[in-house]
Amino acid sequence: MTATKRSGKDLFMNEMIINLSQIAKDAGQAIMDVRSKGFEVVNKKDDSPVTAADIASNEVIMKALTELYPSTPVLSEEGADIPFSVRQSWNEFFLVDPLDGTKEFIKDNGEFCVCIALMRSNRPVLGVVYAPTSDTLYTGCAEKGAYVTRENRAPEKITTKPAAENEGLVVVGSRSHPSPDLEKYLSTMNVAKMTPAGSAIKFCLVAEGKAHIYPRFNPTMEWDTGAGQAIVEAAGGTMLGLDSKEFPYNKENLINKGFFVTA
Known part of the structure; x- marks a missing residue:
């Protein structure tokens, strides 16, 4: 019985990693489409910049998450005005930055990405980060480990490497x-x-x-x-x-x- 539950959980997490990875890639393509056409920069109320690419990416992500996981709420940078009185009861939700590194996007240095996390009990349990300029996808969850996929090649398992003794x-x-x-x-x-x-x-x-x-x-x-x-x-x-x-x-x-x- 335990093995069946574990297997079901693994299958669920595998499926979600696949789904969120594709959503992040689609959002990345929306960002690149805006990048290729040119864009204006507008400042939000907090003086942080926002562009048409932020909005386009957010629309792709929100549409896909709503269709695939209609019962799971989403907290996104471009939709963050959800009262705490509503959010505090959430046990599970998606935490989204549709274009992380807007300043880098504006500078056009390529160092921007799409970030989607699954949160449970207010802890990040699964994460997807996609950098569209290099077509590099990072994924990670405790059950499956962390992986990087570069330009549609096979995923490679990645691990941190602590510094050796006396190593700078x-x-x-x-x-x-x-x-x-x-x-x-x-x-x-x-x-x-x-x-x-x-x-x-x-x-x-x-x-x-x-x-x-x-x-x-x-x-x-x-x-x-x-x-x-x-x-x-x-x-x-x-x-x-x-x-x-x-x-x-x-x-x-x-x-x-x-x-x-x-x-």
Whole structure:
């Protein structure tokens, strides 16, 4: 009986990984379509930028998730005005950033991605991150592990690689949001290389062993971190708050405090 339940759960997670991967790729194509035609930049109420690509990607994701999982609510950056009084009762929901790295998209440096996470009991249990400019897909969940698929080749299993004793750390940090706190923190460590990168791709670099740590002191939003955290943890890494406690989600205020992602 236990084996049957386990098998059913595996099948469900496999199917969801396939579905969310395809949704992320379709959303990525919508982003690239806008990118090829040109776009205007508008500032939202919080002064963060939004483009037609953010909106187009969100429409693709919302339509697909609503059709495939009609009973599972969605919290997306482009639809975040859901009252906490409604959200606090959610046991399961999707956490979505339809275009993570809008500033990088505007700069046209290719470091942007689509992020979709499945949340259960306010924890990320499955994550998909798709970088459309390189056609690179990262997936991760505890039951199946973490994988990267490049240009439709076979998925490759990925794992974090902690630094060896006396080895200098490879650190990944935000390209568009530098922090004096980060410089102060790194000054106390043996850093071999500092790699700037945009969006949730930073999580993925830790997950696939290309970086040892991603420290973040500037604020982010919950949809910036959910999918990346699921992938890092599935690859063997950890993500904790600056207080070394479990990172909270579905808060009344969706702004994140700082965190450490480590191999």
